[in-house]
Amino acid sequence: MSDLVAEGKTPDVVFWVGCAGSFDQRAQRVTIAFTKILNQLNINFAVLGTEEACTGDPARRAGNEFVFQMLAQQNIATMNNYGVKKIVTTCPHCFNTLKNEYPALGGSYEVLHHATYLQQLINDGQLKVEGGAFKGKRITYHDSCYLGRANDIYEAPRAVIESLDADLIEINKCRTNGLCCGAGGAQMFKEDEPGDKRINVERTEQLIEVYPEVIAVACPFCNTMITDGVKGENKQDDIKVLDIAELIAQNNQY
């Protein structure tokens, strides 16, 4: 971002990479896949890079409002300074916080999750889904809480999967009834509380019941949780856990 601004240019959209997308090895693959799509379509975008801080989602949900406010206000200062108008992000947690919680702190932007963004690119013909690598493949989709129930986005990720000509199979507990992967509310960063089972194991069992070849996700934390779950079931050779951006990038051989 700072480079573009130094050259006197303004990006049409800021890609909010997020902490997972920046640092987590698995999520980095998604970041790269999504960037390749943006590059292929010659979209004029920028990232905040080293100026991006965590949105504060895990801090706020754990109950630490101080840390949330410090991060959020820092981000808002950065973005308002650059005159950011539109943001796209591959993380539903970042999406929810930026879209719903930053306005009360003075940061109002048009915020899109990449599921919606990809759906729009497909719909207006900019993104042509070609190649057919997933044609007829059994794909099931795991609803992320922060996309689905939290923000009522259920159709966009499904539209992206359907554009692949894949065989989208719904499990019983999908959409509003979807079970959490277990990572939200800062659970990602600590052990489960004492119980009978891990939440990600329960969720993975529900997902593999329909014998999918691919479990599609739209969240870096769900990705980690479900990937772990599939490994726990020893099914990692038969079932791939892929983000919807990866599905598109692999299909189009970007």
Add this chain to the structure above:
Amino acid sequence: MGFLQIIQILLFLALVGTAGYIAYGKFKEIYDNINMGKPEVIDTTLGFRIKNMLLIAFGQKKMFKLTFAALLHLVIYVSFCITQIELIEIFLDGLTGSHRLLYHTFDGPVFQTIYLIVINFIEFLSLLTFFVTIIFILRRTTFKIERFKKPELKGWPFRDALIILGFELTLITFIFMMNGGDSALHIQEHGHGYGFILSGALGNALSGLPTGLLAFIERVGWWGHLSMVLTFLVYLPYSKHLHVMLAFPNTFFTRPEPKGEIHNMPAIMNEVKSMIDPSFVVPATEGEVQFGAKDVYDLSWKNLLDAYTCTECGRCTAACPANQTGKKLSPRKIMMDTRDRMEEISKGKKEHGPDFADNKTLLGDYITAEELRACTTCNACVEECPVNISPLSIIVELRRNLIMEASDSPAEWNNIFANLENNQAPWQFSPEDRLKWTEELN
């Protein structure tokens, strides 16, 4: 007017008056309890409010996620509402000492037809409700339904559910005693009944009994019906069945925000603002600022209204990922604890005066850190609740207190807080490395 009639009118007035007085006292107490909460502005239009109330409370929209339970519940709900029409006549008769005042006053064919349709409708629904009630009793006692087997339903909540179902059966029995006895008397006098299908048949069967006995059956049914309704009114505010009333205001005041949004804390926002920008003057706040909620006083009135509205149905708990995997957290218990704590405080105030304080708090004595920490903030409980309650909102407020006031945080969370402060990421990576992924791009 005969002596007996006057006695009946007086007895009626005494019964209704006493029940009304007791119920008023308890309802007023609940109203005051809800107002113990902090102010919260729910910024919605009247149209939005009425729409939610009509769809969700009146129309029971969210109940139908579980079709079978919803249909059973619908039968009881409709029959509860419709039976109140018959109550109008019972009240008029009670006040005037007359017998079937409406039936006798308006004796044109049109009104008589309407009257017959209404009573027949009530009777058929009552019979249906009788069977549904028995199914409900079996669901609570015999069938293995997970959400009715959780620990928070042991004891009083379990008895409460059965007591109401028992009331239901008793009330229906009284309705048929009243109408059946009356039909039999009518047959004895006029050679035919009123035209009530079910109680008419019953009356036919009973019409051989002595007139005195029939009159006794009819009177027991009439007074019994009235007493059950009044008992219900007095019992309601102590029971989960308070939802038959509070579901309406609670859905009326549905919060407008997307479910993912967690309420801002302006006090902390301003404090942090002044740290970043020393020229910013923090607006003065009144009184001591307490972060998050430690007790019911610190929750908003909407949280407290939620707690009194809870039907204890457990749909939230059945959907909760933490509860499903054996963790201690149960969103239903969060709501029940909040209500119990309010009741405890208001009982204390009644006994020891308005300054009553004990050493207990909602956080700690009722709800433990372990429960709170198991929540993934997934919103499944909020989505499921048929009367638009948010257990999550209370969980977040209690967590805020736990972390910011009690500094009670698991070590792993302290680590992420430190990382967030130092590296602006929950992990221990340097902010300088945020763009490392781009090295792999080409």
